Amino acid sequence: MAKKKAAAPNMVKRPPVVVIMGHIDHGKSTLLDFIRSANVVDGEAGGITQHLSAYVVDHKTKEGAEEKITFLDTPGHAAFQEMRLRGADVADVAILIVSAEDGVKPQTLEALESIKAADIPYIVAINKIDKSGADIPRTQSSLIENEIYIEGMGGDIPWAPISAKSGDGIDDLLDLVILAADLSELEGDTNAPAEGTIIEGYMDEKRGATATLIVKNGTLKSGSFVVSGSSYAPVRIMEDFTGKSIKEAGLSTPVGIVGFNEIPVVGSHFTTVATKKDAEKLTEENQTKNTRTDFEKTNLPIVPLLIKADVLGTIDAIKHELDTFESDRIAVRVIESNVGDVTAADVQNVSATENAIIVGFNVKVERAATDLAERLGVEIDTFNIIYELSQWLETALKNRTPQKEEEVMTGRAKILVYFSTQKNTHVLGGRLDEGTLKTGQIVKILRRDIEVGRGKLTNLQSMKSNVDSVSDGEFGMQIESKTALAPGDYIEGFDTVIT
Numbered sequence: 001m002a003k004k005k006a007a008a009p010n011m012v013k014r015p016p017v018v019v020i021m022g023h024i025d026h027g028k029s030t031l032l033d034f035i036r037s038a039n040v041v042d043g044e045a046g047g048i049t050q051h052l053s054a055y056v057v058d059h060k061t062k063e064g065a066e067e068k069i070t071f072l073d074t075p076g077h078a079a080f081q082e083m084r085l086r087g088a089d090v091a092d093v094a095i096l097i098v099s100a101e102d103g104v105k106p107q108t109l110e111a112l113e114s115i116k117a118a119d120i121p122y123i124v125a126i127n128k129i130d131k132s133g134a135d136i137p138r139t140q141s142s143l144i145e146n147e148i149y150i151e152g153m154g155g156d157i158p159w160a161p162i163s164a165k166s167g168d169g170i171d172d173l174l175d176l177v178i179l180a181a182d183l184s185e186l187e188g189d190t191n192a193p194a195e196g197t198i199i200e201g202y203m204d205e206k207r208g209a210t211a212t213l214i215v216k217n218g219t220l221k222s223g224s225f226v227v228s229g230s231s232y233a234p235v236r237i238m239e240d241f242t243g244k245s246i247k248e249a250g251l252s253t254p255v256g257i258v259g260f261n262e263i264p265v266v267g268s269h270f271t272t273v274a275t276k277k278d279a280e281k282l283t284e285e286n287q288t289k290n291t292r293t294d295f296e297k298t299n300l301p302i303v304p305l306l307i308k309a310d311v312l313g314t315i316d317a318i319k320h321e322l323d324t325f326e327s328d329r330i331a332v333r334v335i336e337s338n339v340g341d342v343t344a345a346d347v348q349n350v351s352a353t354e355n356a357i358i359v360g361f362n363v364k365v366e367r368a369a370t371d372l373a374e375r376l377g378v379e380i381d382t383f384n385i386i387y388e389l390s391q392w393l394e395t396a397l398k399n400r401t402p403q404k405e406e407e408v409m410t411g412r413a414k415i416l417v418y419f420s421t422q423k424n425t426h427v428l429g430g431r432l433d434e435g436t437l438k439t440g441q442i443v444k445i446l447r448r449d450i451e452v453g454r455g456k457l458t459n460l461q462s463m464k465s466n467v468d469s470v471s472d473g474e475f476g477m478q479i480e481s482k483t484a485l486a487p488g489d490y491i492e493g494f495d496t497v498i499t
Contacts, residue, residue, distance in 0.1 A: 001462055014188040015056075015252040016181035017214060020125075021111035023096035029095065031164035032073050033172075054214060054254030055241050057128040059174045068179050069253045070214070072199065076100050083393060086320065086479060089267065093180045094122035095173070095453040096148075099136035100161070103142030121180045124159035125173055130166050166426035167316040188251040194220035194271045198228050199254070201263040202311040203339040207237070209260035213270060220249040224272045226257055230287045231264035232279040233257050235272075263339060266312040296313040301330050304353045307337040310362035312429055315339070318361060321390050342380055353377040357396060361389060407494045411435030415475070415489045424457065426485050431474045437493040438469040445483050446490040453483025457493065 018021020020028045036055050059067045072091055094115045098108055115122050126139050140153055158176045162169035190381065196216040204210045209232070213226070222227070224235050236260035240246050249255040261283075264270070273279050306324070309315045321331050336346075342358055342365040350356035351372075356374075360382035373380050376439045381396070383389040417429035437443070439460050445453045460467050461476035479485065 006401060008030055010188055010189045010191040011187045012251070014186040014216075015188060016092045016184075017054075017069055017070045017072065017216075017252050018093045018095060018177055019091035019115075020095045020097055023099065023102070023105040023107040023111075026097045026102065026108070027164040028097055029073070029168070030052060031125070031162070032172060034164050034167050035071065038350045052336060054212065057252065058485055059171075059178065059180055061175050065178075068252070069174065070254060072155065072214075075408075081148065084428050089335040090199060090216070091118065091120055092186055093177055093183060094120055095177070097125045097127050098123050098139060098143065100126050100128045100136055100139050101131050103139045104146045104148070109146060111139060117195075122157065123173065123176045123180060124148065124157055126158060126159060126161045129161045129336050129379075130163040131166065143442045145263075148286055149313050164329055171212060177409060188217045190219050190250065192218035193224070193270065194218035194226075194249070195271045196271055198264045198266055198268050200311055200313055201260075201266050201339070203263060204239075204258065204369060208256045209233075209263045210258050211260060211264050212254060212255060212256050213419075214255050217251070218272070219251075220253075220255060220272060220385050222247045224274060225276060226260075226272055227263040227279050227286075228268045228270035230283045231260050232276075232284065233260040234282050235347060236277065260352050263312060266316065289373050302355075303332050304335045304350065304356040305332060306335055306350050306358045308342050308346065308358065308360045309337075309339055310361050314361050317386060318389065318393075321386075321393055325394065341366055342369045342382070344372045347372045347376060347378050347380070351378055357381065359383075359389070359393075361386075405496050408497055409435065409474055409494045410441070410491050411437040411471075411493045413491050414471075415487050415491065418485065418487055422480050425482065426455075426479045428477050428479065428485060429474065430477060430491070432472055433471055433490075434473045435493070436469050437477075437491075439467070441493040443479065443493045444492040445481065445485060447486075447488075449490075450476065452489075454482055455479040455483065455485075455491075457483025 020031060022028055032055065033058050042335060055071050057069050058073060059069055061067060072247040096108065096112060118476070122388055124143065128134055129136065140150065143150055144153050148157060150157045150159040153207060158174040158180065160169050160176055162173055164170070188366045191432055194215050196214045196220055197362060198211050203208055213220070220238070222238060226233050226235060231403060235257060238249065239256040240249070241254050256444050266463070272283070273282060307318050309318065319337070321333060322334070325332060328495050335356070336349065341363045342360050344366060346358055347369050356378065358378065358380040360380065362384050363382060365380055365382060369380070381392060383392065411432060412434050412459065413430040415430050418468055419427040419429065421427070437457060437460065439457055440458045443455055443457055444451050445455060445462065456479065457477060458480050459478040460470055462470055462473070
Protein backbone atom coordinates (compact mmCIF):
# COMPACT_ATOMS: atom_id res chain seq x y z
CA MET A 1 0.00 0.00 0.00
CA ALA A 2 1.37 3.40 -0.98
CA LYS A 3 2.32 5.82 1.78
CA LYS A 4 0.37 9.05 1.97
CA LYS A 5 2.30 12.00 0.57
CA ALA A 6 2.77 15.21 2.48
CA ALA A 7 -0.14 17.60 1.93
CA ALA A 8 0.36 20.31 -0.67
CA PRO A 9 -1.99 23.01 -2.02
CA ASN A 10 -2.21 21.37 -5.43
CA MET A 11 -2.42 17.72 -4.32
CA VAL A 12 -5.64 16.09 -5.46
CA LYS A 13 -7.01 12.57 -5.60
CA ARG A 14 -5.61 10.69 -8.58
CA PRO A 15 -7.70 8.15 -10.53
CA PRO A 16 -6.32 4.62 -10.29
CA VAL A 17 -4.45 2.97 -13.15
CA VAL A 18 -5.62 -0.64 -13.29
CA VAL A 19 -4.16 -3.69 -14.99
CA ILE A 20 -6.11 -6.88 -15.66
CA MET A 21 -3.92 -9.97 -15.62
CA GLY A 22 -4.36 -13.72 -15.79
CA HIS A 23 -4.45 -16.76 -18.07
CA ILE A 24 -4.73 -16.23 -21.83
CA ASP A 25 -8.40 -17.25 -22.23
CA HIS A 26 -9.88 -16.40 -18.86
CA GLY A 27 -11.59 -13.28 -20.22
CA LYS A 28 -9.37 -10.21 -19.78
CA SER A 29 -10.19 -8.69 -23.16
CA THR A 30 -13.86 -9.60 -22.86
CA LEU A 31 -14.00 -7.85 -19.50
CA LEU A 32 -12.41 -4.70 -20.93
CA ASP A 33 -14.73 -4.90 -23.93
CA PHE A 34 -17.74 -4.87 -21.66
CA ILE A 35 -16.36 -2.11 -19.46
CA ARG A 36 -15.61 0.24 -22.33
CA SER A 37 -18.44 -1.05 -24.59
CA ALA A 38 -16.06 -1.74 -27.49
CA ASN A 39 -14.57 -4.79 -29.14
CA VAL A 40 -10.85 -5.27 -29.71
CA VAL A 41 -10.68 -9.06 -29.75
CA ASP A 42 -11.88 -9.53 -33.33
CA GLY A 43 -9.15 -7.25 -34.61
CA GLU A 44 -6.35 -9.25 -33.04
CA ALA A 45 -4.64 -12.05 -34.97
CA GLY A 46 -5.22 -15.38 -33.29
CA GLY A 47 -7.91 -13.88 -31.07
CA ILE A 48 -5.49 -12.61 -28.40
CA THR A 49 -4.50 -9.10 -27.46
CA GLN A 50 -0.93 -8.48 -28.57
CA HIS A 51 -0.36 -4.78 -27.84
CA LEU A 52 -0.47 -2.73 -24.70
CA SER A 53 -3.19 -0.09 -24.72
CA ALA A 54 -4.90 2.12 -22.18
CA TYR A 55 -8.48 3.26 -21.78
CA VAL A 56 -10.33 5.61 -19.43
CA VAL A 57 -13.79 4.67 -18.16
CA ASP A 58 -16.33 6.38 -15.92
CA HIS A 59 -17.81 4.50 -12.98
CA LYS A 60 -20.55 5.47 -10.55
CA THR A 61 -20.18 3.72 -7.20
CA LYS A 62 -23.04 2.39 -5.10
CA GLU A 63 -22.64 5.49 -2.94
CA GLY A 64 -23.23 7.66 -6.02
CA ALA A 65 -19.65 8.94 -6.40
CA GLU A 66 -18.51 9.63 -9.97
CA GLU A 67 -15.07 8.08 -10.50
CA LYS A 68 -12.65 7.65 -13.37
CA ILE A 69 -10.52 4.54 -13.86
CA THR A 70 -7.69 4.04 -16.35
CA PHE A 71 -7.36 0.47 -17.58
CA LEU A 72 -4.23 -1.01 -19.14
CA ASP A 73 -4.87 -3.83 -21.59
CA THR A 74 -1.94 -6.27 -21.32
CA PRO A 75 -1.42 -9.33 -23.53
CA GLY A 76 -1.98 -12.77 -22.10
CA HIS A 77 0.45 -15.07 -23.93
CA ALA A 78 3.53 -16.23 -22.01
CA ALA A 79 5.83 -14.46 -24.48
CA PHE A 80 4.47 -11.11 -23.36
CA GLN A 81 5.74 -11.42 -19.79
CA GLU A 82 7.86 -8.28 -20.19
CA MET A 83 4.83 -6.33 -21.35
CA ARG A 84 2.78 -7.62 -18.44
CA LEU A 85 5.54 -6.69 -16.02
CA ARG A 86 5.59 -3.23 -17.53
CA GLY A 87 1.81 -3.02 -17.14
CA ALA A 88 2.00 -4.03 -13.49
CA ASP A 89 4.82 -1.56 -12.85
CA VAL A 90 2.78 1.40 -14.06
CA ALA A 91 -0.49 0.26 -12.47
CA ASP A 92 -1.82 1.19 -9.04
CA VAL A 93 -4.26 -1.71 -8.70
CA ALA A 94 -4.42 -5.12 -10.40
CA ILE A 95 -7.33 -7.40 -11.20
CA LEU A 96 -6.30 -11.06 -11.28
CA ILE A 97 -8.88 -12.79 -13.45
CA VAL A 98 -9.57 -16.51 -12.99
CA SER A 99 -12.06 -18.65 -14.89
CA ALA A 100 -14.80 -20.29 -12.82
CA GLU A 101 -14.46 -23.26 -15.17
CA ASP A 102 -10.68 -23.76 -15.10
CA GLY A 103 -9.44 -22.32 -11.81
CA VAL A 104 -5.80 -21.28 -11.37
CA LYS A 105 -3.49 -21.95 -14.32
CA PRO A 106 0.31 -21.53 -14.66
CA GLN A 107 -0.15 -18.15 -16.37
CA THR A 108 -2.36 -17.08 -13.47
CA LEU A 109 0.55 -17.64 -11.10
CA GLU A 110 2.96 -15.96 -13.51
CA ALA A 111 0.68 -12.91 -13.58
CA LEU A 112 0.48 -12.96 -9.79
CA GLU A 113 4.28 -12.88 -9.57
CA SER A 114 4.27 -9.77 -11.74
CA ILE A 115 1.71 -8.15 -9.45
CA LYS A 116 3.71 -9.02 -6.35
CA ALA A 117 6.91 -7.72 -7.97
CA ALA A 118 5.17 -4.39 -8.57
CA ASP A 119 3.97 -4.37 -4.94
CA ILE A 120 0.44 -3.21 -5.73
CA PRO A 121 -2.91 -4.29 -4.23
CA TYR A 122 -5.00 -6.69 -6.27
CA ILE A 123 -8.53 -8.03 -6.53
CA VAL A 124 -9.53 -11.48 -7.77
CA ALA A 125 -12.26 -11.61 -10.41
CA ILE A 126 -13.80 -15.07 -10.78
CA ASN A 127 -15.07 -14.87 -14.35
CA LYS A 128 -17.39 -16.97 -16.54
CA ILE A 129 -19.92 -17.61 -13.78
CA ASP A 130 -22.55 -17.78 -16.54
CA LYS A 131 -20.96 -20.88 -18.07
CA SER A 132 -22.49 -24.34 -17.55
CA GLY A 133 -19.16 -25.64 -16.25
CA ALA A 134 -18.72 -22.84 -13.72
CA ASP A 135 -17.94 -24.03 -10.20
CA ILE A 136 -17.19 -21.12 -7.84
CA PRO A 137 -16.45 -23.26 -4.73
CA ARG A 138 -13.99 -25.36 -6.72
CA THR A 139 -12.35 -22.20 -8.09
CA GLN A 140 -12.11 -20.77 -4.57
CA SER A 141 -10.39 -23.96 -3.45
CA SER A 142 -8.01 -23.70 -6.40
CA LEU A 143 -7.09 -20.18 -5.28
CA ILE A 144 -6.48 -21.26 -1.69
CA GLU A 145 -4.40 -24.24 -2.83
CA ASN A 146 -2.15 -21.76 -4.64
CA GLU A 147 -1.88 -19.48 -1.59
CA ILE A 148 -4.25 -16.83 -2.95
CA TYR A 149 -6.20 -16.26 0.26
CA ILE A 150 -9.43 -14.49 -0.65
CA GLU A 151 -11.94 -12.92 1.74
CA GLY A 152 -14.31 -15.42 3.30
CA MET A 153 -11.77 -18.20 2.81
CA GLY A 154 -9.28 -17.29 5.51
CA GLY A 155 -7.71 -14.32 3.74
CA ASP A 156 -8.08 -10.61 3.06
CA ILE A 157 -7.83 -10.43 -0.75
CA PRO A 158 -11.07 -8.93 -2.15
CA TRP A 159 -12.86 -10.88 -4.85
CA ALA A 160 -15.95 -10.71 -7.00
CA PRO A 161 -17.84 -13.30 -9.08
CA ILE A 162 -18.45 -11.85 -12.55
CA SER A 163 -19.50 -12.58 -16.09
CA ALA A 164 -17.49 -10.48 -18.51
CA LYS A 165 -19.96 -11.52 -21.21
CA SER A 166 -23.22 -10.52 -19.53
CA GLY A 167 -21.82 -7.89 -17.17
CA ASP A 168 -23.02 -9.55 -13.97
CA GLY A 169 -20.93 -8.48 -10.98
CA ILE A 170 -18.78 -5.97 -12.88
CA ASP A 171 -20.13 -2.93 -10.99
CA ASP A 172 -19.22 -4.67 -7.73
CA LEU A 173 -15.75 -5.38 -9.12
CA LEU A 174 -15.22 -1.71 -10.05
CA ASP A 175 -16.40 -0.68 -6.59
CA LEU A 176 -13.66 -2.90 -5.14
CA VAL A 177 -11.13 -1.24 -7.47
CA ILE A 178 -12.12 2.22 -6.21
CA LEU A 179 -11.95 1.01 -2.61
CA ALA A 180 -8.45 -0.42 -3.13
CA ALA A 181 -7.38 2.86 -4.75
CA ASP A 182 -8.82 4.91 -1.88
CA LEU A 183 -6.96 2.77 0.66
CA SER A 184 -3.74 3.46 -1.29
CA GLU A 185 -4.45 7.21 -1.02
CA LEU A 186 -3.43 7.99 -4.59
CA GLU A 187 -2.64 11.66 -5.08
CA GLY A 188 -0.93 13.94 -7.57
CA ASP A 189 0.11 17.57 -7.95
CA THR A 190 -1.86 19.09 -10.80
CA ASN A 191 0.49 22.09 -11.10
CA ALA A 192 3.71 20.08 -11.31
CA PRO A 193 5.47 19.36 -14.64
CA ALA A 194 4.07 16.11 -15.97
CA GLU A 195 5.92 12.85 -15.42
CA GLY A 196 5.01 9.22 -15.85
CA THR A 197 5.73 6.12 -17.91
CA ILE A 198 6.09 5.26 -21.60
CA ILE A 199 3.79 2.28 -22.16
CA GLU A 200 4.12 1.88 -25.94
CA GLY A 201 6.21 3.15 -28.83
CA TYR A 202 6.01 2.63 -32.57
CA MET A 203 6.77 4.20 -35.94
CA ASP A 204 3.74 5.70 -37.63
CA GLU A 205 4.34 5.59 -41.36
CA LYS A 206 2.76 9.01 -41.88
CA ARG A 207 3.53 10.84 -38.66
CA GLY A 208 6.83 9.38 -37.46
CA ALA A 209 7.96 8.17 -34.02
CA THR A 210 4.98 7.94 -31.70
CA ALA A 211 4.53 6.86 -28.09
CA THR A 212 1.73 6.25 -25.60
CA LEU A 213 2.26 7.73 -22.13
CA ILE A 214 0.55 7.50 -18.77
CA VAL A 215 0.71 10.70 -16.70
CA LYS A 216 1.36 9.70 -13.09
CA ASN A 217 1.92 13.20 -11.71
CA GLY A 218 1.41 16.76 -12.89
CA THR A 219 -0.37 18.05 -15.97
CA LEU A 220 0.97 17.54 -19.49
CA LYS A 221 0.42 20.72 -21.48
CA SER A 222 0.72 21.61 -25.13
CA GLY A 223 3.90 23.56 -25.85
CA SER A 224 6.13 21.69 -23.40
CA PHE A 225 8.64 18.96 -24.27
CA VAL A 226 8.50 15.32 -23.18
CA VAL A 227 11.88 13.69 -22.43
CA SER A 228 12.53 9.98 -21.90
CA GLY A 229 16.08 8.69 -22.00
CA SER A 230 17.62 9.83 -25.27
CA SER A 231 14.20 10.55 -26.80
CA TYR A 232 12.26 13.78 -26.73
CA ALA A 233 9.22 15.27 -28.45
CA PRO A 234 7.47 18.62 -28.53
CA VAL A 235 3.93 18.37 -27.18
CA ARG A 236 2.22 19.61 -30.32
CA ILE A 237 0.19 16.60 -31.44
CA MET A 238 -1.37 15.08 -28.32
CA GLU A 239 -4.32 12.70 -28.46
CA ASP A 240 -6.45 10.93 -25.88
CA PHE A 241 -7.22 7.21 -26.02
CA THR A 242 -10.08 7.80 -28.47
CA GLY A 243 -7.75 9.57 -30.93
CA LYS A 244 -9.20 13.00 -30.15
CA SER A 245 -6.76 15.93 -30.16
CA ILE A 246 -6.31 17.51 -26.70
CA LYS A 247 -4.35 20.45 -25.30
CA GLU A 248 -3.56 19.02 -21.87
CA ALA A 249 -3.69 15.73 -19.98
CA GLY A 250 -4.20 15.31 -16.26
CA LEU A 251 -3.46 12.68 -13.65
CA SER A 252 -3.60 9.01 -14.72
CA THR A 253 -4.44 9.98 -18.28
CA PRO A 254 -3.11 7.91 -21.21
CA VAL A 255 -2.06 10.06 -24.17
CA GLY A 256 -0.43 9.58 -27.53
CA ILE A 257 2.42 11.93 -28.43
CA VAL A 258 3.67 12.29 -32.00
CA GLY A 259 7.02 13.65 -33.16
CA PHE A 260 9.76 12.01 -31.08
CA ASN A 261 13.32 12.29 -32.39
CA GLU A 262 13.50 8.51 -31.84
CA ILE A 263 11.11 5.94 -30.44
CA PRO A 264 11.40 6.05 -26.63
CA VAL A 265 12.15 2.91 -24.66
CA VAL A 266 8.96 1.23 -23.51
CA GLY A 267 8.68 1.11 -19.72
CA SER A 268 10.96 4.11 -19.25
CA HIS A 269 10.19 7.15 -17.14
CA PHE A 270 9.37 10.47 -18.80
CA THR A 271 9.58 14.03 -17.55
CA THR A 272 8.70 17.36 -19.12
CA VAL A 273 10.71 20.54 -19.70
CA ALA A 274 9.81 23.93 -21.09
CA THR A 275 12.11 24.30 -24.12
CA LYS A 276 13.77 22.29 -26.87
CA LYS A 277 17.17 23.40 -25.55
CA ASP A 278 16.32 21.96 -22.13
CA ALA A 279 15.10 18.74 -23.78
CA GLU A 280 18.31 18.29 -25.79
CA LYS A 281 20.45 18.95 -22.72
CA LEU A 282 18.53 16.40 -20.66
CA THR A 283 18.73 13.71 -23.36
CA GLU A 284 22.50 14.21 -23.57
CA GLU A 285 22.77 13.74 -19.80
CA ASN A 286 20.61 10.64 -19.97
CA GLN A 287 22.75 9.15 -22.75
CA THR A 288 25.87 9.60 -20.64
CA LYS A 289 24.24 7.81 -17.72
CA ASN A 290 22.88 4.95 -19.77
CA THR A 291 25.83 3.92 -21.91
CA ARG A 292 25.23 0.28 -22.75
CA THR A 293 27.83 -2.44 -22.58
CA ASP A 294 28.52 -4.91 -25.37
CA PHE A 295 27.19 -8.46 -25.38
CA GLU A 296 28.82 -10.93 -23.07
CA LYS A 297 31.71 -12.63 -24.81
CA THR A 298 31.23 -16.26 -25.75
CA ASN A 299 33.23 -18.95 -27.47
CA LEU A 300 30.07 -20.52 -28.91
CA PRO A 301 28.97 -20.08 -32.53
CA ILE A 302 26.60 -17.10 -32.74
CA VAL A 303 23.26 -16.89 -34.57
CA PRO A 304 22.61 -13.18 -35.22
CA LEU A 305 19.04 -11.88 -35.41
CA LEU A 306 17.65 -8.62 -36.75
CA ILE A 307 14.16 -8.05 -35.37
CA LYS A 308 11.54 -5.84 -37.03
CA ALA A 309 8.14 -5.36 -35.44
CA ASP A 310 5.18 -3.01 -35.51
CA VAL A 311 5.68 -1.80 -31.92
CA LEU A 312 8.42 -1.91 -29.31
CA GLY A 313 6.39 -4.09 -26.98
CA THR A 314 6.40 -6.86 -29.56
CA ILE A 315 10.18 -6.69 -29.73
CA ASP A 316 10.20 -7.25 -25.95
CA ALA A 317 8.04 -10.34 -26.48
CA ILE A 318 10.34 -11.76 -29.16
CA LYS A 319 13.35 -11.20 -26.92
CA HIS A 320 11.51 -12.98 -24.13
CA GLU A 321 11.05 -15.98 -26.41
CA LEU A 322 14.75 -15.92 -27.23
CA ASP A 323 15.56 -15.93 -23.52
CA THR A 324 13.77 -19.28 -23.19
CA PHE A 325 16.04 -20.89 -25.79
CA GLU A 326 18.86 -22.79 -24.12
CA SER A 327 21.85 -24.37 -25.81
CA ASP A 328 25.39 -25.25 -24.86
CA ARG A 329 26.40 -25.14 -28.53
CA ILE A 330 25.14 -21.83 -29.93
CA ALA A 331 24.50 -18.31 -28.65
CA VAL A 332 21.72 -16.09 -30.00
CA ARG A 333 22.47 -12.39 -30.39
CA VAL A 334 20.05 -9.63 -31.37
CA ILE A 335 22.26 -7.42 -33.53
CA GLU A 336 19.52 -4.86 -34.13
CA SER A 337 15.86 -4.36 -33.29
CA ASN A 338 13.51 -1.61 -34.35
CA VAL A 339 10.01 -0.93 -35.57
CA GLY A 340 8.90 -0.73 -39.17
CA ASP A 341 8.76 -2.88 -42.29
CA VAL A 342 11.70 -4.97 -43.48
CA THR A 343 13.69 -2.91 -45.97
CA ALA A 344 16.49 -3.53 -48.44
CA ALA A 345 18.76 -1.66 -46.04
CA ASP A 346 17.99 -4.27 -43.36
CA VAL A 347 18.96 -7.06 -45.75
CA GLN A 348 22.13 -5.24 -46.72
CA ASN A 349 23.03 -4.72 -43.06
CA VAL A 350 22.93 -8.44 -42.22
CA SER A 351 24.17 -9.86 -45.52
CA ALA A 352 27.80 -9.87 -44.42
CA THR A 353 26.93 -11.66 -41.16
CA GLU A 354 26.98 -15.44 -41.45
CA ASN A 355 23.76 -17.25 -40.44
CA ALA A 356 21.91 -13.97 -39.75
CA ILE A 357 18.10 -14.13 -39.75
CA ILE A 358 15.63 -11.28 -40.16
CA VAL A 359 12.51 -11.86 -38.07
CA GLY A 360 9.43 -9.71 -38.62
CA PHE A 361 6.26 -9.55 -36.58
CA ASN A 362 3.15 -7.73 -37.85
CA VAL A 363 5.25 -6.00 -40.53
CA LYS A 364 5.56 -6.18 -44.31
CA VAL A 365 8.63 -7.00 -46.37
CA GLU A 366 9.35 -4.44 -49.06
CA ARG A 367 9.67 -5.93 -52.55
CA ALA A 368 13.20 -4.59 -52.89
CA ALA A 369 14.10 -6.35 -49.62
CA THR A 370 12.69 -9.67 -50.89
CA ASP A 371 14.62 -9.43 -54.16
CA LEU A 372 17.87 -8.51 -52.43
CA ALA A 373 17.45 -11.27 -49.83
CA GLU A 374 17.08 -13.88 -52.58
CA ARG A 375 20.25 -12.66 -54.29
CA LEU A 376 22.29 -12.48 -51.09
CA GLY A 377 20.90 -15.62 -49.46
CA VAL A 378 19.45 -13.83 -46.42
CA GLU A 379 16.59 -15.55 -44.61
CA ILE A 380 13.50 -13.43 -43.81
CA ASP A 381 10.53 -14.80 -41.88
CA THR A 382 7.45 -12.85 -40.84
CA PHE A 383 4.59 -13.70 -38.47
CA ASN A 384 1.49 -12.17 -36.96
CA ILE A 385 0.72 -14.76 -34.27
CA ILE A 386 3.13 -15.22 -31.39
CA TYR A 387 2.58 -19.00 -31.21
CA GLU A 388 3.84 -19.44 -34.77
CA LEU A 389 6.81 -17.21 -34.08
CA SER A 390 7.69 -19.19 -30.95
CA GLN A 391 7.59 -22.52 -32.78
CA TRP A 392 9.57 -21.19 -35.73
CA LEU A 393 12.27 -19.65 -33.53
CA GLU A 394 12.92 -22.93 -31.78
CA THR A 395 13.09 -24.88 -35.04
CA ALA A 396 15.22 -22.29 -36.83
CA LEU A 397 17.72 -22.05 -34.02
CA LYS A 398 17.97 -25.82 -33.63
CA ASN A 399 18.61 -26.13 -37.37
CA ARG A 400 21.55 -23.78 -36.95
CA THR A 401 22.94 -25.64 -33.97
CA PRO A 402 26.24 -27.31 -34.95
CA GLN A 403 26.02 -31.10 -34.84
CA LYS A 404 28.41 -33.01 -32.64
CA GLU A 405 29.39 -36.65 -32.29
CA GLU A 406 28.65 -38.41 -29.04
CA GLU A 407 29.94 -41.83 -27.97
CA VAL A 408 27.24 -43.96 -26.35
CA MET A 409 28.47 -47.10 -24.54
CA THR A 410 26.61 -50.28 -25.49
CA GLY A 411 28.45 -52.88 -23.40
CA ARG A 412 31.38 -53.61 -21.07
CA ALA A 413 33.42 -56.83 -20.68
CA LYS A 414 36.40 -58.02 -18.64
CA ILE A 415 39.35 -59.78 -20.33
CA LEU A 416 39.82 -63.15 -18.60
CA VAL A 417 42.23 -65.06 -20.90
CA TYR A 418 44.88 -63.99 -23.41
CA PHE A 419 45.30 -66.75 -26.03
CA SER A 420 47.53 -65.39 -28.77
CA THR A 421 48.47 -62.48 -30.98
CA GLN A 422 49.44 -62.20 -34.65
CA LYS A 423 50.59 -58.76 -35.78
CA ASN A 424 47.88 -56.51 -34.29
CA THR A 425 45.17 -59.17 -33.95
CA HIS A 426 44.59 -60.35 -30.39
CA VAL A 427 42.68 -63.57 -29.53
CA LEU A 428 41.04 -63.28 -26.10
CA GLY A 429 38.44 -64.73 -23.78
CA GLY A 430 36.19 -62.50 -21.71
CA ARG A 431 33.05 -62.14 -19.63
CA LEU A 432 30.31 -59.61 -20.37
CA ASP A 433 29.51 -57.47 -17.34
CA GLU A 434 26.76 -55.30 -18.88
CA GLY A 435 25.04 -54.40 -22.13
CA THR A 436 25.89 -55.80 -25.57
CA LEU A 437 29.02 -56.02 -27.72
CA LYS A 438 28.78 -56.30 -31.53
CA THR A 439 31.08 -57.56 -34.28
CA GLY A 440 32.71 -54.66 -36.10
CA GLN A 441 32.32 -52.33 -33.14
CA ILE A 442 35.03 -49.97 -31.93
CA VAL A 443 35.98 -50.57 -28.29
CA LYS A 444 37.86 -48.64 -25.66
CA ILE A 445 40.61 -50.56 -23.80
CA LEU A 446 40.61 -49.70 -20.10
CA ARG A 447 43.24 -50.48 -17.51
CA ARG A 448 42.36 -49.48 -13.93
CA ASP A 449 39.47 -47.46 -15.45
CA ILE A 450 41.90 -45.40 -17.56
CA GLU A 451 41.65 -45.61 -21.35
CA VAL A 452 44.97 -46.91 -22.71
CA GLY A 453 43.92 -47.47 -26.31
CA ARG A 454 41.21 -48.46 -28.77
CA GLY A 455 40.57 -51.40 -31.03
CA LYS A 456 38.00 -53.05 -33.28
CA LEU A 457 36.06 -56.23 -32.55
CA THR A 458 36.66 -58.29 -35.71
CA ASN A 459 35.12 -61.53 -34.43
CA LEU A 460 32.89 -62.77 -31.61
CA GLN A 461 32.30 -66.39 -30.60
CA SER A 462 29.77 -67.90 -28.24
CA MET A 463 29.65 -71.63 -27.60
CA LYS A 464 32.46 -72.00 -30.24
CA SER A 465 30.22 -70.47 -32.92
CA ASN A 466 30.70 -67.12 -34.66
CA VAL A 467 28.02 -64.61 -33.62
CA ASP A 468 27.15 -61.04 -34.50
CA SER A 469 26.78 -59.97 -30.86
CA VAL A 470 26.99 -61.16 -27.27
CA SER A 471 24.70 -60.06 -24.47
CA ASP A 472 25.72 -62.21 -21.49
CA GLY A 473 28.16 -64.77 -20.11
CA GLU A 474 31.64 -65.72 -21.29
CA PHE A 475 32.71 -65.48 -24.93
CA GLY A 476 35.68 -65.43 -27.28
CA MET A 477 36.80 -62.48 -29.37
CA GLN A 478 39.37 -61.08 -31.77
CA ILE A 479 40.39 -57.46 -31.41
CA GLU A 480 42.51 -55.49 -33.86
CA SER A 481 44.57 -52.98 -31.89
CA LYS A 482 48.11 -51.67 -31.63
CA THR A 483 47.62 -51.61 -27.86
CA ALA A 484 48.83 -54.65 -25.86
CA LEU A 485 45.97 -56.26 -23.92
CA ALA A 486 46.21 -58.38 -20.75
CA PRO A 487 43.90 -60.30 -18.43
CA GLY A 488 42.20 -57.89 -16.02
CA ASP A 489 41.75 -55.19 -18.69
CA TYR A 490 38.25 -54.10 -19.63
CA ILE A 491 36.80 -53.25 -23.01
CA GLU A 492 33.83 -50.96 -23.62
CA GLY A 493 31.98 -51.05 -26.92
CA PHE A 494 30.30 -47.83 -28.07
CA ASP A 495 28.22 -46.40 -30.91
CA THR A 496 28.87 -42.93 -32.31
CA VAL A 497 25.67 -40.87 -32.64
CA ILE A 498 25.18 -37.43 -34.14
CA THR A 499 23.36 -34.96 -31.86
